[in-house]
Amino acid sequence: MTGPRDGGREAVGEQSASRRGRFGRWRDQAIALGWLALVWNLLWGQISWANLASGLLVGSAVLVFFPLPAVTFGGRLRPWALLVFASRFAAELVSASLHVARIAVQPGCRPRGAIIGVELRVRTDLNMALTAEAVTLVPGTLVLEMDRESATLYLHVLDTHGPAELVAARERTLALERRIVRAVGSAAELRRIDNPPVEKGTSP
Template sequence: MTGDPAARNGAGRNDGSPHPAPGRGGRRRDQAIALGWLVLIWLLLWGDLSWGNLLGGLVVGVAVLVFFPLPPVTFGGRLRLGALLVLVATFAAELVSASVRVAGLAVRPGCRPRSAIVAVRLRVRTDLNLALTAEVISLVPGTLILEVDRDQGVLYVHVFDVRDPEDLAESRNRILTVERRIVRAIGSADEVRQLQTESVDRRSHP
């Protein structure tokens, strides 16, 4: 039987479906990476680098992976240094800007900012993209992830200081911009093309 092997195996799909589950070696590698991140977070929470905290982080990390196993999140893309630098630089700028804005609202006399919850459907619905986009958004003051609909690829985000519908539209566009930067930095070629295709569709059918 002839044809493109990638098409037969589903590698060329750009519908946002998750990648196939990794083998035993890949699964162990992913668990080791997850354990490393859990230990790092544990040390940051304690704020003290010591052998006791390191051992405690290892114990807690292993317990989390054993008793609360997460679905495998694989990396099927490619790292693009230029786009990654853009992602880091824009995130740092937005972090400072949002911090100043929230601090200004907090000390402004008589200010009672309104908040809202917006639902944003991501264009690339892999577990990795959902997780990274949610994390980056939550780290910026003024936005917080309330719920993630994994099946539909929808993030429910609490946004701060909403005054009119234009602010809601701006919040949605900002979240989709974060997703685009992440996909361009570490996404696969199919995922990047998916973003470009949907952008053209939105311009053609506003």
């Protein structure tokens, strides 16, 4: 009894997904156009109607002549979580910078490093890109490679003193991902983050 109903719901969902896909694509383009127009206004140093019009013109020319693969933004912005992410990001940026600066000026210190792989839990391109950017900017880590299939980031960690710090770096990266998903992720991604499926042993 549940079978057909589920199937029907799935078909309906698929249909609405495709309609939302077209609408979403249109919406993505509009958002990109808005950002480009804003950048144009900032470049001119003042926001005026003439700048807005020329910005929209230039922005649409850029979007038409340099089409990029669409990055669908499936989630929604949560201002409070975004604020939490931004403040933690700033704090980690400062502490990581001071740490690296201290290593740099400390005499006779030859920092050791390590390369670790961290598997992200949310596999969208947007999440991978955002996490990789943030990870490269913050604590003592630098993204070397990304595996898009398994959503794994390979990081170079600076100044390690043993396996415990590698575990700590991995956890820091996952915590960063959680904050990013809380800030911009969709509800399904948020569920994935908050109660991760226990599949370490079963999944290949």
